[in-house]
Amino acid sequence: MPARPLPSSTPAAQGVDACGVLAFLDALDSAPDIEPHSLMILRHGHLVASGWWAPYTPERPHLLYSISKSFTATAAGIAAAEGLIRLDDPVISYFPELDADITDPRSRAMLVRHVASMASGHESDTLFDARDLDREDLVRGFLLIPPTRDPGTVFAYNQPATFTLSAIVQRASGQSLTEFLRPRLLDPLGIGDVSWLCDRSGRELGFSGLHATTDAVARLGQLYLRGGVWEGERLLPEWWVTEATRPQIPNAGVMPGGDWQQGYGFKFWMSRHGYRGDGAFGQFCIVLPEQDAVIATTADTWDMQALLNLVWEHLLPAFGPAPVTGGEAADEALAERLAGLALPPAAGKPAPPEQAEAWTAAAFTPDGGVCGHVPGLTAIDLEQHTDGWTLTLTEDGHPLRVRLGETGWTVAEEPVPTAVSGGWTDPDTLVVDLAFLETPHHLDVRCSLKDRTFKASWRTDPLHGLPLRAMRAARASV
Incomplete structure (x- = not known):
């Protein structure tokens, strides 16, 4: 059954200056190192702007890379609400078959909240070392690497930490992440088909590999913006939304770029404005509580900070406190611009x-x-x-x-x-x-x-x- 479309509105009616959105599109056109694929902007619960740069289209799934982590965290929040997992349980308690192998006291002291917040005690990503230690079971490989610091004291962007969180949810629920999320999140939000890359054992990666539409990203952001409630139904506990979207561990000086040094929650980054889920090469789910807005993008760029800078420069000031008087002409110009977005094809002539x-x-x-x-x-x-x-x-x-x-x-x-x-x-x-x-x-x-x-x-x-x-x-x- 097709998903119910998001409520839509003109930008002006929701206090969004379409000129700012047009300026953002102009800036993208002028940025040689950013290739945009899609954009959706929600304000006051209404979709006020959306566009896809042809040949990309609204219904096509897109590899979201690490926005996958935010969906995994949402699954963990739901599992916690159902009593399937507890944040202060030791990670090892969910994998009793590994009890004899994992002897390092810091590894044994690692809690669910630590892998949820990239605070396992490791000081760098352990993905390749963990795979070298155990190609078949990334959780075992991860837990075999002794943290150099006490869990909860240091941030490191660490892919196996999120994989372990996803494995905990899958172990506790007896389902894949997609199976677990389908009736609890995806169907209620109106998110259609999704797919997730799996490891050798068939477990969905959790830390990456999710393919979903830009619309799915926007709906997830809107759910968090509304404190876990969707169309009057509570899908996420309010306490989880609060905890996931506040700094759980500081990360200043650890990551490059000003928007990667504002703190980290449960698989959400704190930003200079609001918070966000993000994935490599410009996949963003930006939530702006002060502006009551959500911005979702897909793209192809090495310079993700530059893309965020353009959001702060052009879109953030476009969110005003009241409807925009006399904004009809700009709204029409924006609608026309969005309808005609396209990537230029590669230059070349017919065969000589x-x-x-x-x-x-x-x-x-x-x-x-x-x-x-x-x-x-x-x-x-x-x-x-x-x-x-x-x-x-x-x-x-x-x-x-x-x-x-x-x-x-x-x-x-x-x-x-x-x-x-x-x-x-x-x-x-x-x-x-x-x-x-x-x-x-x-x-x-x-x-x-x-x-x-x-x-x-x-x-x-x-x-x-x-x-x-x-x-x-x-x-x-x-």
Whole structure:
């Protein structure tokens, strides 16, 4: 059953100056290192602005990276309310099969609240060390690493801490995170299909890997803004919302960027304004209690602080105390602008006629024997059709075929949701932009006819190490 749309309103009616939102969009257009994918703004419980930069669309799930942590924390809050877990229980108490293995007193003293607040006592991320210690059970690998400080005394952004919290919820409930959240959170909020990457044992990662829509992110933010109540129904205990969104552990000087040094709650960051869930490369769920507003974004950028700076510079002042008088023209201009958002396709011309025969059925190998940031990509083959070209990217023996049209973006859903653009920059050079639409990521490909070689590199490096054919949301969802 389709989700009930969020209540909508004009910006002016909710005290939002559309000129500020337009200025934000202008700033994004001028920021060379930020590629926006979506934007939703809620004010006083109403959706006042939303837009997706084509080829991204509202209904498409997007890899949220560490906003996954905020959903995991929400599951923990619900589990705590149901008496399934307790914040002051030792972590080891949920894994009795590990009792004999975990002998370090600090590891044994670690509480649920410590892994919920990135305060396990470790001073750095333990992900790779924990995996080295136990490839099959990340919880065991994590607990085998003795914290250098007492739990609760130091912040470290530590992926296995969140994985352990998610494993506790899954162990205590006997369900996956998605199964647990479906009747308790996702259905009541009107969130449709979601999917989560899993570890080798089938446990959902918790710390990352959630694919969901921007609308889902906005609804989660609105739930927290309303203290855990949605349409008159309490979904989260008020005490959990309070605890999750206040500083549980200081982190000044630990992380780069002013908005990463304001303190950390239960899988929410404190910001210079309000608080937020965030995920790598510009996925944000920004909650502004003083402005009674929620801002959700998806994007592809290394410079997440720059994106937040633009929010503070342009969107924050746009939230006024009263309806905007005479704002109709700006509202209309904003609506028109949002409806026409689009990413420019890669520059290029049609295949040069003098080289058309040479390009047809051409094959390319990696330049210099390596392939940028895609080491398994060993060959690219090109084939011409009446309406464009097919590129076959062979990675570890597995082919991925994508279509390149004559102009603009060519979107395909199978075998992986992609959008492809590009063309010839000169008779001997083909440039292709390959966007994996259910992730933030683009693969830039350059083929040289003269050398019969190619170069391929990610604009931002995917963090899960998945092959190209798996760069999508899983289709089996609860």
